[in-house]
Amino acid sequence: MRKRRSVLKLLTNRRSIRVFKPGKMPDEIAEMILEAGVRAPTYLQSYKIIQVKDKEVKERIADLCEGQDELIKNAAAVFLICADLHRTRRMLDLLGHRHVLKSDKHPVESMSAIIDSAFLIENMIIAAEALGYGSTVLDYPLVKPREFANLFQLPKGVTPLLLLCIGERGEVPPLRPRLPLEAVLSTDRYEDVSDEILEDYLRRLEDSMNRENYVKKYTGLDMKFLEYLRLRTVLDDASKKIYDAVEKYLKENLMKF
């Protein structure tokens, strides 16, 4: 029972850490985190983990992640997690049948590659926590897939998703707000939530993130959190251009929905 409680405590206390004390992760620790990662539930293990060890490669990633380059430089371990339908296709080819990845339609395998990767990442995050490390995930690869694909020489069929950065905690940020359970959970059928619940959450988010000085601290921008959220999600010519490029990359790399 005590063990069960300690795992729960670890889960409910987790928060993203973006300030690391510089240092390197011993190989045996990285191995424990990776072994825990691959035990996650999976369909076809359609992922690839690329551990960044070379200083120059790390610097080039830091260049691609403007605003969060310090975080990457100080992280004890950096992993690029990719959805890998290239290897899955090769594996199915070996079975010698007419399989779905040969077709233009394989939404289930495409979605599963992302789900497989997400479960892997979360297991790695929790393992890192259990070993006393903090972590954060960065989504620059989602918006710059071609740059990451070039840097890491990804073959066709591999889509870079997230960077998982793990390191020794150099900050103790507060727990960040979540929607109330009643907004994300319903019973027996889909029940929508009221605007009041959503507005209350947005208010809590604004208060909490501003109290933490989140935007200024992590991005250097001088604005309130909800203003930042609007900026990150605005539909304009710039976001349309990025999304067109991402969509094109996905289609060219076996991610067919």
Ligand SMILES: Cc1cc2nc3c(=O)[nH]c(=O)nc-3n(C[C@H](O)[C@H](O)[C@H](O)COP(=O)(O)O)c2cc1C
């Ligand atoms: C798909 C995804 C992309 C994310 N991208 C970034 C990122 O680029 N930079 C960053 O600092 N945090 C990133 N995060 C971390 C979230 O900002 C963080 O989990 C969220 O603010 C909640 O805070 P918490 O993890 O401390 O509870 C990302 C998280 C997810 C799931």
